[in-house]
Amino acid sequence: MKTPRLLGGFENLLLLVILRLDDRAYGVAIRKELLDEAEKDVAIGAIYTGLDRLEQKGFVHSWSGEPTPERGGRAKKFYRVTAAGKKALQETHRAIHRLSTGIEGSLTTCLSF
Amino acid sequence: MSELLKPPAVPSAILNFFAGQPDFPALAGDITEEFHQRAQSSGGMAAKRWYWREALRNAFALTWRELRRTPVQTMIVAFGCYLAVNFVPAPLILSFNMRWSALLALNFAAVLAVGWIGAKLLPGREWALDLTYTVMTVCLTLPVLWYSFTFVFKHPLPLHSWAAVIGGGALRLTIFWLGGLWIRVHSRSFAASSTASSIPRSSPPRNPPDLS
Numbered sequence: 001m002k003t004p005r006l007l008g009g010f011e012n013l014l015l016l017v018i019l020r021l022d023d024r025a026y027g028v029a030i031r032k033e034l035l036d037e038a039e040k041d042v043a044i045g046a047i048y049t050g051l052d053r054l055e056q057k058g059f060v061h062s063w064s065g066e067p068t069p070e071r072g073g074r075a076k077k078f079y080r081v082t083a084a085g086k087k088a089l090q091e092t093h094r095a096i097h098r099l100s101t102g103i104e105g106s107l108t109t110c111l112s113f
Numbered sequence: 114m115s116e117l118l119k120p121p122a123v124p125s126a127i128l129n130f131f132a133g134q135p136d137f138p139a140l141a142g143d144i145t146e147e148f149h150q151r152a153q154s155s156g157g158m159a160a161k162r163w164y165w166r167e168a169l170r171n172a173f174a175l176t177w178r179e180l181r182r183t184p185v186q187t188m189i190v191a192f193g194c195y196l197a198v199n200f201v202p203a204p205l206i207l208s209f210n211m212r213w214s215a216l217l218a219l220n221f222a223a224v225l226a227v228g229w230i231g232a233k234l235l236p237g238r239e240w241a242l243d244l245t246y247t248v249m250t251v252c253l254t255l256p257v258l259w260y261s262f263t264f265v266f267k268h269p270l271p272l273h274s275w276a277a278v279i280g281g282g283a284l285r286l287t288i289f290w291l292g293g294l295w296i297r298v299h300s301r302s303f304a305a306s307s308t309a310s311s312i313p314r315s316s317p318p319r320n321p322p323d324l325s
Binding site: 026027028031043044045046048049051052064067068070071072074075076077 | 174175
């Protein structure tokens with residue numbers, strides 16, 4: 001049986017954010033979504049490091065957008081999750097689900113504190 | 114107002130130091146875009162404060178990224194530089210009957226040249242090379258010196274001599290950094306940020322890839 005490729009915590013978050021943003025996923029939007037929904041204030045440089053790693057693994061695809069004056073004439077770099085990325089996300093979530101089955105009581109106790 | 118507001122020069126220069134890294138134009142564009150958004154919503158001063166904070170935070174993130182790009186290659190080059198700086202000039206220096214000032218000048222010129230050559234071997238990773246070389250020098254030199262003077266020569270180095278050794282070492286490290294960073298400042302990659310503004314603003318967006 002082939003071992004599923006499980007994602008790290010930050011990679012997991014990045015893929016979820018890119019999926020949520022659909023075709024609007026670029027640096028500023030990803031950072032804002034992480035801050036608003038995950039309450040995680042991450043430097044944009046750290047986001048690009050994670051995205052670069054995901055792209056090397058074939059989990060995301062990128063393309064350049066339009067350069068705009070408010071960006072100092074620089075183009076946006078958009079990201080989209082690939083089929084391999086969605087599969088890795090599913091496998092990771094399945095593993096988390098399997099591991100948390102039967103310990104819902106403990107999780108509830110943990111969360112109540 | 115925000116149309117005219119420019120990001121502060123010093124943090125911009127800190128960010129531009131990493132212009133050779135992949136994705137830098139997109140990263141710098143993102144920070145500039147958020148700076149203008151904050152200037153509109155919270156005012157210029159708050160936006161400038163935020164820009165300073167982001168530049169410093171990203172400098173750490175980008176340094177870490179540069180160190181992780183090719184760590185083994187960087188360590189090999191740094192070790193090669195360490196050997197070249199410490200062992201290659203020694204026989205040359207010993208073979209000539211030179212004055213101390215000339216010896217020092219020759220030694221510093223050799224360090225500068227080695228820093229320059231090392232940076233040439235690792236384009237875009239000069240900063241990672243300088244940091245790796247510094248850590249390597251400190252970790253290899255100080256214990257060897259302490260051991261030699263304490264157990265081999267049986268004569269512990271007095272405190273003022275340690276200060277001279279550390280001061281001289283720091284000077285050599287600074288010269289090595291100058292040799293390496295000279296390449297970074299004058300490389301094509303460093304100019305990326307200045308050429309970014311020359312991108313035609315009317316260029317059409319490139320389409321997303323069809324992943325289906």
